[in-house]
Amino acid sequence: MLKIKNLHASVEDKEILRGINLEVKAGEVHAIMGPNGSGKSTLASVIAGKDEFEVTEGSIELYGEDLEDISPEERAHMGVFLSFQYPVEIPGVSVTNFMKTAINESRKAKGLEDMPAKEMLKLIREKSELLEIDRKFLSRSLNEGFSGGEKKRNEIFQMAMLEPKVAILDETDSGLDIDALRIVANGVNKLKSKDNAVILITHYQRLLEYIVPDFVHVLHNGKIVKSGGKELALELEEKGYDWLKQEATV
Amino acid sequence: MAFENNVDVEHPVHDVRTAAIKNFEEKGFPSKKEEAWKYTSLNSLQKIDFSIFPKQENTLEYKDVKRYFLHEIDSYKIVFVDGIYSSYLSETTHDGVDICLMSSALTKPMYKQVIDVYFNKIASKDESLTSLNTAFSREGAYIYIPKNKMPKKPIEILHFSTGNEASLMLQPRNLVVVEENAEVQIIERHQSLTKNEVLTNAVTEIYAAKSAIVDFYKIQNDASTASLIDNTYIDQKDKSVVKVHTFSFGGKLTRNNLNFYQNGEFIDSTMKGVTILGEKQHVDHHTLVHHIEPNCESHQDYKGIYGDSSTGVFNGKIIVDKIAQKTNAFQQNNNILISDKASINTKPQLEIFADDVKCSHGCTIGQLDEDAMFYLRSRGIPEKEARALLMYAFANNVLSSVRIPELKARINKLIAKKLGVNLGFDL
Numbered sequence: 001m002l003k004i005k006n007l008h009a010s011v012e013d014k015e016i017l018r019g020i021n022l023e024v025k026a027g028e029v030h031a032i033m034g035p036n037g038s039g040k041s042t043l044a045s046v047i048a049g050k051d052e053f054e055v056t057e058g059s060i061e062l063y064g065e066d067l068e069d070i071s072p073e074e075r076a077h078m079g080v081f082l083s084f085q086y087p088v089e090i091p092g093v094s095v096t097n098f099m100k101t102a103i104n105e106s107r108k109a110k111g112l113e114d115m116p117a118k119e120m121l122k123l124i125r126e127k128s129e130l131l132e133i134d135r136k137f138l139s140r141s142l143n144e145g146f147s148g149g150e151k152k153r154n155e156i157f158q159m160a161m162l163e164p165k166v167a168i169l170d171e172t173d174s175g176l177d178i179d180a181l182r183i184v185a186n187g188v189n190k191l192k193s194k195d196n197a198v199i200l201i202t203h204y205q206r207l208l209e210y211i212v213p214d215f216v217h218v219l220h221n222g223k224i225v226k227s228g229g230k231e232l233a234l235e236l237e238e239k240g241y242d243w244l245k246q247e248a249t250v
Numbered sequence: 251m252a253f254e255n256n257v258d259v260e261h262p263v264h265d266v267r268t269a270a271i272k273n274f275e276e277k278g279f280p281s282k283k284e285e286a287w288k289y290t291s292l293n294s295l296q297k298i299d300f301s302i303f304p305k306q307e308n309t310l311e312y313k314d315v316k317r318y319f320l321h322e323i324d325s326y327k328i329v330f331v332d333g334i335y336s337s338y339l340s341e342t343t344h345d346g347v348d349i350c351l352m353s354s355a356l357t358k359p360m361y362k363q364v365i366d367v368y369f370n371k372i373a374s375k376d377e378s379l380t381s382l383n384t385a386f387s388r389e390g391a392y393i394y395i396p397k398n399k400m401p402k403k404p405i406e407i408l409h410f411s412t413g414n415e416a417s418l419m420l421q422p423r424n425l426v427v428v429e430e431n432a433e434v435q436i437i438e439r440h441q442s443l444t445k446n447e448v449l450t451n452a453v454t455e456i457y458a459a460k461s462a463i464v465d466f467y468k469i470q471n472d473a474s475t476a477s478l479i480d481n482t483y484i485d486q487k488d489k490s491v492v493k494v495h496t497f498s499f500g501g502k503l504t505r506n507n508l509n510f511y512q513n514g515e516f517i518d519s520t521m522k523g524v525t526i527l528g529e530k531q532h533v534d535h536h537t538l539v540h541h542i543e544p545n546c547e548s549h550q551d552y553k554g555i556y557g558d559s560s561t562g563v564f565n566g567k568i569i570v571d572k573i574a575q576k577t578n579a580f581q582q583n584n585n586i587l588i589s590d591k592a593s594i595n596t597k598p599q600l601e602i603f604a605d606d607v608k609c610s611h612g613c614t615i616g617q618l619d620e621d622a623m624f625y626l627r628s629r630g631i632p633e634k635e636a637r638a639l640l641m642y643a644f645a646n647n648v649l650s651s652v653r654i655p656e657l658k659a660r661i662n663k664l665i666a667k668k669l670g671v672n673l674g675f676d677l
Contacts, residue, residue, distance in 0.1 A: 050628075052624075071633070072624060072628045073628075073630050073631060073632045075628075076628055077630050087625065088622045088625040090622060090625075090643055091643055092644070092647065093639060093642070093643045101639065105630050106630040109630070162630070
């Protein structure tokens, strides 16, 4: 469903992605690992359509459609979801109102009427229970004063509400204690189906014990330098990234 | 303009008026040469030949102006049409509190005691436009809340101009006296109903006695040919709490002179404003808080969103007298410019003579946060709606202290309308 071909991307003339090739099919879970500064978060942002990054070469296709001229909101309507590494605080807009707006805007784009209030409430209740989110939490301003863990859990709650086709989780595991990690992973696993795909971006193999990937890719210096099955993650955990860096330069 | 021919020499406040005329004649209209009027020019308004008293009495039907009232709730109403009191549209009371007219308060003996103590006492004798109002005002709202009383419902003061006069200058004069431990909520609105030019030069005096609570909401969403100079003077005594919210969404030229005098201790003064302008609109917020006694607080929070060729001014003056130790004075003015042609001049003016005080001020002028925009858009919220949502969120802080829910909902809707979007949730 998602095809990335020879993707090059720059920010302010500095090339960060230098030819990424990746194909993600429905039903698959891909993990992208790699040291700091290897381009993992950039890849996530470029897929979601952040215009700070300029795609200089190559392409991203979703369901065969080139995303080049597609806005972030249209990508969201097509089913792209990015769980942010650093979710932005929006004072004055409650989590509930934010979700209502997001869902109804997506429906509008598809020519559907607003979701009836009752249905919306039911959906919010279901999904917040899935992620063990307190009801009071939902009336708070979006991300304002949330702990790191609360922010990440809220991201996955949004994912559960929006039911994307391709979910990219950018370091969703960082800042989570073991209980929160279990809740988040459990949520992601329940949302997984044969029709959607998950891309996990992570530093550590810890998350992959809970969400088991079909493929693991190692990103270094803006390129995928190695791909393998889930056992590659274990190998990385054991040996670190240095051997790959050397392998890549050779 | 030949004002002096219209003065009623038999009037009980004749001496006050004579002095006011003299002051206005000496000073005239303020010009841009004066520091306080540097960014707001009255030149174009002075070229218009305004009549200061309407030639005829004009009437309005409630159904035609209902939308300008906060009709979702019950309220007392003091309504003026072209400066003349409309008993037909009003609902006044003398039941434990006096909610009625300035003209009767100034002439009837039963109000003399209050008038003698309060009328034209806190209002400036020096400022020429206030003098102009003192000299020529015939009408306005008179609100007297005795000790420990609170009116059953909020009070709406509405000034309509019908456009039946080619161009009209209005001089409404309000007096609000809230005695010890009493409370009142007031909503004031000026509304022009046609495209004819209107200039309103309003003066409001508010006296809050010990432990009194006053909420004053100013809704400025007038037609593009209506200009307003609002001069509000507030005298506060010990432990009183006065909040003034100013919502400036319309009009041609609006100048708000909002002056707080803290004549007591443990006083709380709050000034908040949301300004959303477009076209060639101009709003100038001039605030003054004079901390005269120790242990008082003042809070100022003004948010502005400026589009098209609109211009804004915020000038916030805080004076802390030497004796006013333990003063907490906060001032915040944040602005977003959404057009290259829009501009804002913001200036804090702090004169602090005490040494044990906490004063903070901050002003920002910026665009919307790009990271926040991307976050919202990545959730499927289109650019225009994302922008509106962020601007709504930006202004929202100011609304949190609005204590009449129906008014808050109304302001929310005005904000959404002004930003040109229908947000996906009930505001």
